[in-house]
Amino acid sequence: MKSVKNLPLTDKCHHWTNLGEVPWDLQKYWQQRYTIFPYYDNGIYMTEEAWYGVTPEPVAIHLVYDFVGFISPEKRTVIDMFAGVGGNAISLAMAMEEDECTPRFDKVIAIELDPSTLACAQNNAAIYGVADKIIWVLGDSFNFLKLLAKSPDQLEENLRVDSATTTIFASPPWGGPGYRTDEIFDLSTMEPYNLAKLHEAYKTMDHALYLPRTSDLRQIAKLVPDGVKIDVVQYCVEGASKAMVAYIPATVQEPAGKADDQSMS
Known part of the structure; x- marks a missing residue:
């Protein structure tokens, strides 16, 4: 994987400049374009699917600030597992240390499965001046983690990268806007990747999950052993409310010998 x-940019990448160009089911999202990307008029490109899932810039900036506070200082690499059109990757690449002179992350890796979507992300990151600060990967993020391990x-x-100094940010697809009708969103039915699949893939590293605002907190709480703290914002x-983010610490693996001793007592 490279x-x-x-x-x-492909014919699936769009920069619509007037409402008449926009498909009817995306018009309300396009009317919020300056909240999503304040620099929209500078040449931001989006795929049609991206309008449903892109993180609005004010949220992306705030959650990266929280994310940096959640992880330990030695976490110098971050992997954006679902880069989309770049909203979160851009904010991660722009994150700075407290001195405001040093980038918080030495390496930002952004992975996206769809080439048109990734082309939009690279274009958008260039507008923000950080395209060259991000390592872009076209491929399956779950396969990436398997290869890494x-x-x-x-x-x-x-x-x-070294897993000990790496952290994960994941804003997975939620299966379209249908989740909005659920009073409590069942994360076990989230498509195409449910909560169990996501956590199983990420549990060896500190990670943040960007989830629907009505997600079932009980399901999230079950991800870690009793007594381990999960921050949900x-x-x-x-x-x-646009979304919630669960900040989840890595699962500590018991050494094989210790686990065997305990099972024998």
Whole structure:
């Protein structure tokens, strides 16, 4: 698996400049374009699917600030597992240390499965001046983690990161806007990746999950052993909740010998 640069925009990438160009079911999202990307008029491109899932910039900035506070200082690499059109990756790349002179992360890796969506992300990051500060990967993020754990030689050298100093941010697809009708959103039925699949893939590293605002907190609480703290934060724009983020510490694995001793007592 290798990084990619300068993917060409395709006919699935759009920069609509007037309402008449916008499909009817996306018009309300397009009318919020300056909240999503204040620099929209500078040439922001989106796929149609991205309008449903992109993180509004004020939320992206705030949650990255919280994310940095959640993780320990030695976490110098961050992987954005679902880069989309770049909203979160851009904010992660722009995050600074308290001195406001040093980038918080030495390495930002952004993974996206769809080439048109990734082309939009690279274009948008260039507008913010951080395209070259992000390592872009076209591929499956779950496969990336498997290779990192079991076959790192199959990854490009700059992608062979140390899990001990790496953290994960994941804003997975939620299965479209249908979740809005659920009073409590069942994360076990989230499509195409449910909570169990996400946590199983990420549990060895500190990670943040960007989830629907009505997600079932009981399901999230069951992810870690009793006594382990999970921070869950609701993020709002203009007084309306947009999403919640669960900040989840890595699961501590018991050494094999210790586990065996306990089972024998």
